[in-house]
Amino acid sequence: MSDATPTGFDPSWLEARHRFDASARDPALRAIAIARLPQDRPARILDLGAGLGASVRHMAPHIPGPQRWRLIDADPASLQRAIPRLSAWALRRGWSCRPTPGGLLIDRPDGALHVEAICGDLHDLAGLTDLGDADLVTANALFDLFSRADLDRLVAALAARRLPTLATINYTGAHLTPDDPDDALIFSHYHAHMRRPRPPSPPAMGTTCAAQLLESFSRAGFRVEQGPSPWRVPPEAKNLLTHLLNFIQGAVPATLHDPDERARFDRWLARRRLHLQRGHLAAHLDHVDLLALPPDR
Ligand SMILES: C[S@@+](CC[C@H](N)C(=O)[O-])C[C@H]1O[C@@H](n2cnc3c(N)ncnc32)[C@H](O)[C@@H]1O
Numbered sequence: 001m002s003d004a005t006p007t008g009f010d011p012s013w014l015e016a017r018h019r020f021d022a023s024a025r026d027p028a029l030r031a032i033a034i035a036r037l038p039q040d041r042p043a044r045i046l047d048l049g050a051g052l053g054a055s056v057r058h059m060a061p062h063i064p065g066p067q068r069w070r071l072i073d074a075d076p077a078s079l080q081r082a083i084p085r086l087s088a089w090a091l092r093r094g095w096s097c098r099p100t101p102g103g104l105l106i107d108r109p110d111g112a113l114h115v116e117a118i119c120g121d122l123h124d125l126a127g128l129t130d131l132g133d134a135d136l137v138t139a140n141a142l143f144d145l146f147s148r149a150d151l152d153r154l155v156a157a158l159a160a161r162r163l164p165t166l167a168t169i170n171y172t173g174a175h176l177t178p179d180d181p182d183d184a185l186i187f188s189h190y191h192a193h194m195r196r197p198r199p200p201s202p203p204a205m206g207t208t209c210a211a212q213l214l215e216s217f218s219r220a221g222f223r224v225e226q227g228p229s230p231w232r233v234p235p236e237a238k239n240l241l242t243h244l245l246n247f248i249q250g251a252v253p254a255t256l257h258d259p260d261e262r263a264r265f266d267r268w269l270a271r272r273r274l275h276l277q278r279g280h281l282a283a284h285l286d287h288v289d290l291l292a293l294p295p296d297r
Contacts, residue, residue: 008075014051016240021140022058025168026227026289033166033291034063037135042066042111046134046163048122048154049073049142053082055168056115057089059138066111070134072118079117086115123150123201125157137165143209144171144194147202151209151216155292159220162294169229170210172286174244178275182268186252189265193251210288217292225291233283241276244283245269 037043043063047055050071060067073079083104090097090106090113097106103116137158143151158165173191176183194206205212210226217224233240249269256262275281 008077009051010243011052011078011081012239013243014054014078016243017141018052018054018057020231020233020237020240021054021169021229024229024231024287025058025140026229029166029168029225029227029289029291030059030062032225033136033138033164034059036164036293037063039065042068042114043136044068044070044134046070046072046137048137048139049145050082050117051075051078051140053086053089053115055138055140056086056113058140060113064110066113068114068116070116070118072120072122074119074121076119079119082117083115122146122154125153134161134163137163139165139167141169141171143167143213144206145198145204146209147198147204148212148216149202151205151212155216155220155222158292159222159294164294165217165222165292166289167213167292168289169287170213170290172207172210172288174286175284176272177282177284178280180268180271182264186248186265186268189252189255190248193255210290213290213292217290221295222292223295225293227289229287229289231283231285231287233285235276235279235282238276238279241281241283245272245276 043065045059045067047053047069050056050073053071056069056071060069071079071082073082083099086104086106087097087099090104090108093108095106095108097104100114100116102118103114106113106115146154174187191207195203195208197203214224214226233244235241252265253262256265272281
């Protein structure tokens, strides 16, 4: 599940979700993607919608040998935060690192890890000249924000360059416990808000993103493998649950036009906040991971 503030993504949300994403990502798809990376030179990985560099932190320790990561994000503030966070992450592992123009060089016993941060809008592919020289493209928690038209344009560019793509944590829906009779109504409004148009783009794919990724990559000739990547959020994860309720509170009222519906939403939210406060609220969020492989020549 993704949600943006007007200036980009709240870094505390990106950090809170990292642990849940990391344990939810499908290890088999990750292993297939990594096994296809070249062994005779540094692997080149392009991370789309990189945020604070979560995919580097998750994937790099699983990849043997030297690596070159290019992080692309439209939000310059996230990329500015990503480099010091990656540096702190490396130092915690006992790896030395130094800044490079536009990025970071991490010295690992297993092989150097170069990270370069590039600010760019993925809807403006003409500006992304570096797409072509990657061995693998990754994108975590990105595509619910995309429109189908923007996805198809990106997939066409990936197909033209025959780039394998690992698209993880594609949100498909949520379930809260304990059950509440108004959950279905509130989540239908919340998901409608996720699919709202984000001008100049048409409506975003929201919860349909995994199905649309499968269709778009398959039509472009990719072989697509899929696996579930659910989050199970226990009552103790109050920080993450608070973010979820805050997102719903920030989104749903914009979709309600009837005062009775608004009052019903307010009552639902009050019940859910009470469950949270008393340590009774838990969440199950469904996601799908996809690995799209270009056809063999
Ligand atoms: C939910 S966050 C996920 C960030 C990161 N992948 C992670 O797992 O923590 C989605 C990210 O995609 C970026 N993003 C959304 N639309 C984009 C676009 N059109 N071009 C580039 N970045 C985009 C946002 O700025 C944000 O950092």
